[in-house]
Every structure is written in structure tokens, then in C-alpha cells.
Amino acid sequence: MKAFFKWLLNSIAVRISVSTAFVVAATTVAVATLIIREERNVLESELQKKGTYLAEIIAQQMLEPILYEERYAMHSLLRSSMVSENDIVVFGIVYDAKGEPIVKLTSKWFKAMPADRKYPMSADSVSVMEDAALQVYDITVPVIAKGLGSVGYLRLGITKKFLIKTIEDVKNKLYILSSVIIFSGIMTGLWMARKIIRPVLMLNQGVKRIGGGELGAEVGIVGDGEIKELSIAFNEMSRRLKESVDAIKTAQDNLIRTEKLYALGEFSAGLAHEIKNPLTSIKMLMQTVKEKAQTLSSRDIEIIEGEINRIDKIVKDFLAFGRPARAEFITTNINELIREMVTLSKPKMERSNIRLIEELDDSIPIIMAYPDGIRQVFLNVILNAIQAMEGGGTLKVSSSSDNGTVAACIQDTGAGIPDEVSSRIFDPFFTTKEEGTGMGLAIAYNIVREHNGEIVVSSTANRGTIVSVVLPETIEQDGLRE
Ligand SMILES: Nc1ncnc2c1ncn2[C@@H]1O[C@H](COP(=O)(O)OP(=O)(O)O)[C@@H](O)[C@H]1O
Ligand SMILES: [Mg+2]
Structure with missing residues (x-):
């Protein structure tokens, strides 16, 4: 009341x-x-x-x-x-x-x-x-x-x-006349109010629409004078807002692509290595067959088939990762994505003297996620861990589930993050590396947030770093990006 x-x-x-x-x-x-x-x-x-x-x-x-x-x-x-x-x-x-x-x-x-x-x-x-x-x-x-x-x-x-x-008599007539005038005055007032208010209400609605995410929403041009100017200015503002947001989105997409290319570049050696292994075994097999001038046994064919399938899978994963982002949330096995990214980084780890411990819990639920995005998150985090362990170390990847969420943990025994930079590691362009882009964690953060998830980093200088990516099993509708 x-x-x-x-x-x-x-x-x-x-x-x-x-x-x-x-x-x-x-x-x-x-x-x-x-x-x-x-x-x-x-x-x-x-x-x-x-x-x-x-x-x-x-x-x-x-x-x-x-x-x-x-x-x-x-x-x-x-x-x-x-x-x-x-x-x-x-x-x-x-x-x-x-x-x-x-x-x-x-x-x-x-x-x-x-x-x-x-x-x-x-x-x-x-x-x-x-x-x-x-x-x-x-x-x-x-x-x-x-x-x-x-x-x-x-x-x-x-x-x-x-x-x-x-x-x-005159008084009575005046009373009637006054009542009529006052009544029409009120009516005129209401009418004017409606006329003035209507555009304001429309503007109000427009603002709410923009606030609700409908960028570029326009209101009809109504009224005259200031009100008309206001609605024109409003539409102009709304249009500019959409333009700038679009520009920011494009810039963001470009950054994501750049960081992705960087990460891919880092691992392309690993990819080549991965492909080289099965190719070598096929080649050796073929050589033996040629030298001994004998035919391929069914066992040889099985081995060759297996190696070709391996190559096929590696190339497929690599291509999947390189594809432009299409934020589609589908049923996803997090363990599978971790394994893929670990495979991709194995050669790099071998070269850096890094031991791998895999503790994946196979009972974790399948979740709704955007696999390309999650691949990128894991790849960035694993790459950071490898880069932090220049003189070798241990990388431990694990997964677990708890109360409607699935967590992936990437733990390294590297340099750790000094306290004075720990608050800035998610900032775009923040990097402590000579060749770093500073976009890896910023992008990872965005992707995880789009999943309504959480990325938590805890680190001790000179001891190592643990990065946990926690994702909800199901995703709310508003977590989706169009
Ligand atoms: N596992 C880690 N160990 C130590 N420092 C890390 C680790 N992960 C991230 N960092 C720090 O966070 C910074 C930002 O990381 P990131 O956003 O991936 O950019 P970049 O890897 O290009 O430097 C890194 O430069 C580094 O200082
Ligand atoms: Mg990085």
C-alpha cells in the first residue's frame, strides 16, 4: 500500500x-x-x-x-x-x-x-x-x-x-461551467500525461531490453521536440553499443584464435612426433617384409591397421581442435578430453624430462560441455605446467566428481606462481614469459565461465601449482553463448 x-x-x-x-x-x-x-x-x-x-x-x-x-x-x-x-x-x-x-x-x-x-x-x-x-x-x-x-x-x-x-442563476451556471472545465482539465492532463509518458515508457522498455541482452534494440520514434530527439539519440546509442560489443567480440574471437594457433604451434612438433611413431613402425614392418621377400601376415596387417587408426585419431583430434569455435554444448566425457590433450603433449614432456601420472576416475559422469573449448582449457593449462617445469618434474592429471560437478586437476612441480603476480594471471596479456601471449588463462577463464564452472589456481613458489577446473554436470540455459 x-x-x-x-x-x-x-x-x-x-x-x-x-x-x-x-x-x-x-x-x-x-x-x-x-x-x-x-x-x-x-x-x-x-x-x-x-x-x-x-x-x-x-x-x-x-x-x-x-x-x-x-x-x-x-x-x-x-x-x-x-x-x-x-x-x-x-x-x-x-x-x-x-x-x-x-x-x-x-x-x-x-x-x-x-x-x-x-x-x-x-x-x-x-x-x-x-x-x-x-x-x-x-x-x-x-x-x-x-x-x-x-x-x-x-x-x-x-x-x-x-x-x-x-x-x-449566474452562480449556478458558473458552477456547471467550472465543473465542465475542471473535468476537461483533468482529462486533458491525463491525455497529456499519456502523450508525454508513452515515449518515456517506450524508452524505458528499450533500456530494459538492452539490459536484458537484446543489443541494438530500437524504440519507435514518437512524440516531437525533446522526446523525439531522445528516442533518436537512444536508437543511435543502442546501435553504437551493439557495434562496440560486436567489435569487442570480434577482437576476442581473434585473440582466442591467436592463442589457439600459438598453443597448436607449441604442440605441432608433438603432433609430428605422434604421427612419426606409428609411421616408423609401419615402415619397419614394410622393410622387413621387403628384405625377407615375404608376404604380409594377417598379424602384420592388424598392426598396420592399428597404427593407421592411431594416426587417423591423432589427426582428427588435431583438426577438431583447430576448427573454428562453434559453441555447441553436447554430452562430453571429460576424461577423454584430458587423455587427448595429454597425448598431444607427451612428446614435449619427454623432451623436458617430465614424468606423467594419470589418475583419472572412470566413474565420473558424462557432462554437458563444449568439447573444443574444454580441450583448449586443458591444453593451455598443461602447456603452462610444462613451461613451468623447465628442468623436469612431475605432471599429475586427475579427475573426480562431487555433488553434480566434475573436476579436472592439473598439478605440476614447477616454479610456482609468486604471490605478487597470482592476482593477475587471469588478466589478458599478463605474461611472465618472453614468448608468452598472456591469453591462455584469460581464455580458459572465459570458457570455464561460459560453462558456469570455476577455475581455481593454488600455487606455492618453487614447489608447484595445482589448477582445478570444476564444471557443473548440466548447464543452465543462460550459460550458453549464441
Ligand atoms: N602452472 C603454472 N606455474 C607457474 N606459473 C604459471 C602457471 N600457469 C600460469 N602461470 C603464470 O601465469 C601467467 C599467465 O599465463 P597464461 O595466461 O597462460 O599466459 P602465458 O602462458 O602466455 O604467459 C604466466 O605467464 C605465468 O607467469
Ligand atoms: Mg599459457
Whole structure:
């Protein structure tokens, strides 16, 4: 719940629509208040003018009745100004020159009574007072005769009932209008938010796609202005990212190939030697046959066949290793790969006075692996071990399995790795050898990691080094490289 509110507060869409709605509402309310105030002012001053005008006209007609004290005439004059419910005059009082009321009349539809007042007022001029309680304008005008001055006063009550009703009407209309405006304001806000947000959401999705590994993912060009520029820039960035990653991959592939060629070069002498042995035995056999001028016995043929098969296998392994990498995970026997690589390096070991101990556990499970890659790992590690034992030594290769993993161990009695370089041996191009590439362990590390495995090196200076390659029996799908 708390998280939802936090999201709500941080959502751009909600912020935009709420702010728009707020601005629209505030503006509308301000404008409506202004309109009502203006309208009231105009209506009030008009009503006062109208009332004063009416009072003055009636006062003129009152002159004669006042002069001749005709009360009945005064009465009917007042009555004629309030004949219906729609007349604005609600009461009328005629005063004599001393300010004593002479005639008083109240409209049938006006229930209240005006307060008694003594006249004349302060001056012989029009006075407009507002009686808030009765909601009337209380207007007094003098009745003036030429040469005589004020002969009396007329006091009229002008109701504000119609004015109030008109203002109420205006108010109601404004309320409806305001609601419509605020509602459409909110709608516009939401719509704008959607319009602004949509490209942002699309960009967001694009970023997630790239984050999820879909390099070069592009978003549609949407919106105008900055948003459009942003999506164009995003696509450009995504494209460049893919280009650089591709370039890095190509460079990496090239490095792997270089290191592989280097390793192959190191062992090609061994290969030739390996092939030479069976060839020599075939040759010797043929020579004997030739010298003694006898035919080949079936036993000879069997030997020759065996030797040819050996050559065939060696060449096949060598070619398999040299093939460009195709990262295909297949069922793989780790012992078999170790044996192949040991065979390939045997001649080199013999020349360097290195004794071989093989302790392969034949009960280890078959695992899912990428054999060419693993071949390269073993070859690099064995080559390092041989190179570390210049004055001879013992190379021990072993295999074991434990809890869903298979481990291959390559142990040498060589120079060991000094502490100060041990943290850098997996770095690309780190080498302590004159002719080294420094790529062997870096590549081995990558290959093992692609198998979700582990390569662990432990070493004691001048005593030797143990390199363990631990691989899981099965590989998770995301460990695969496309
Ligand atoms: N078995 C080992 N014994 C001693 N040092 C080793 C061993 N394996 C690796 N190293 C050290 O790690 C460095 C990096 O090895 P690697 O990446 O294979 O590159 P390179 O063999 O081309 O030097 C080597 O130069 C060496 O100093
Ligand atoms: Mg190496």
C-alpha cells in the first residue's frame, strides 16, 4: 500500500494530470469568483440607479398631492408602483416638510416592516441606504417645489430579491461551467500525461531490453521536440553499443584464435612426433617384409591397421581442435578430453624430462560441455605446467566428481606462481614469459565461465601449482553463448 502511494507520487503521469487539474481548477475558481463579483457590482449599481430614477419620477408626481395635502392621491400613486409581485418597489412612505410620515404603504408580497425614521435627513439630496436584513435599498428623495424648496420627502424600498436571484442563476451556471472545465482539465492532463509518458515508457522498455541482452534494440520514434530527439539519440546509442560489443567480440574471437594457433604451434612438433611413431613402425614392418621377400601376415596387417587408426585419431583430434569455435554444448566425457590433450603433449614432456601420472576416475559422469573449448582449457593449462617445469618434474592429471560437478586437476612441480603476480594471471596479456601471449588463462577463464564452472589456481613458489577446473554436470540455459 505504502509502495503504491510512493509509486503514485513518483509517477509522472499522475503528477502531470494532478498539477494540470489543480491549475485548471484554481484558475476556474478565480475567474468564476471574479465574474460573480463584477456581475454583482454592475447589477447593484444598476438597481440603485433604477430605484433612484423611479423615486425621482414618483417624487415629481407627489409635488401637487403634498402641496394640497391630498392623501388619497399620494396613496394611489404609491399603490400604482407596487401592483404586482414583479415590481421592484416594496414599500413607500411620504413625509411632510418637517419629516413626519403622512402616508405609508407596503407591498402585499413584502412581509417585513421598514424601520421608522424621522425626516428630513441630513441634506435635501438623494440618499441610498442598504438594509441588509430586509435585502432592500432604502432610497429617500426630496420633493421639491420651485421657489419653495423641499416640501416633503419620498422614501422608497427597492427590493434586491431579483438581483439576488439573477446572481444565484449566474452562480449556478458558473458552477456547471467550472465543473465542465475542471473535468476537461483533468482529462486533458491525463491525455497529456499519456502523450508525454508513452515515449518515456517506450524508452524505458528499450533500456530494459538492452539490459536484458537484446543489443541494438530500437524504440519507435514518437512524440516531437525533446522526446523525439531522445528516442533518436537512444536508437543511435543502442546501435553504437551493439557495434562496440560486436567489435569487442570480434577482437576476442581473434585473440582466442591467436592463442589457439600459438598453443597448436607449441604442440605441432608433438603432433609430428605422434604421427612419426606409428609411421616408423609401419615402415619397419614394410622393410622387413621387403628384405625377407615375404608376404604380409594377417598379424602384420592388424598392426598396420592399428597404427593407421592411431594416426587417423591423432589427426582428427588435431583438426577438431583447430576448427573454428562453434559453441555447441553436447554430452562430453571429460576424461577423454584430458587423455587427448595429454597425448598431444607427451612428446614435449619427454623432451623436458617430465614424468606423467594419470589418475583419472572412470566413474565420473558424462557432462554437458563444449568439447573444443574444454580441450583448449586443458591444453593451455598443461602447456603452462610444462613451461613451468623447465628442468623436469612431475605432471599429475586427475579427475573426480562431487555433488553434480566434475573436476579436472592439473598439478605440476614447477616454479610456482609468486604471490605478487597470482592476482593477475587471469588478466589478458599478463605474461611472465618472453614468448608468452598472456591469453591462455584469460581464455580458459572465459570458457570455464561460459560453462558456469570455476577455475581455481593454488600455487606455492618453487614447489608447484595445482589448477582445478570444476564444471557443473548440466548447464543452465543462460550459460550458453549464441
Ligand atoms: N602452472 C603454472 N606455474 C607457474 N606459473 C604459471 C602457471 N600457469 C600460469 N602461470 C603464470 O601465469 C601467467 C599467465 O599465463 P597464461 O595466461 O597462460 O599466459 P602465458 O602462458 O602466455 O604467459 C604466466 O605467464 C605465468 O607467469
Ligand atoms: Mg599459457
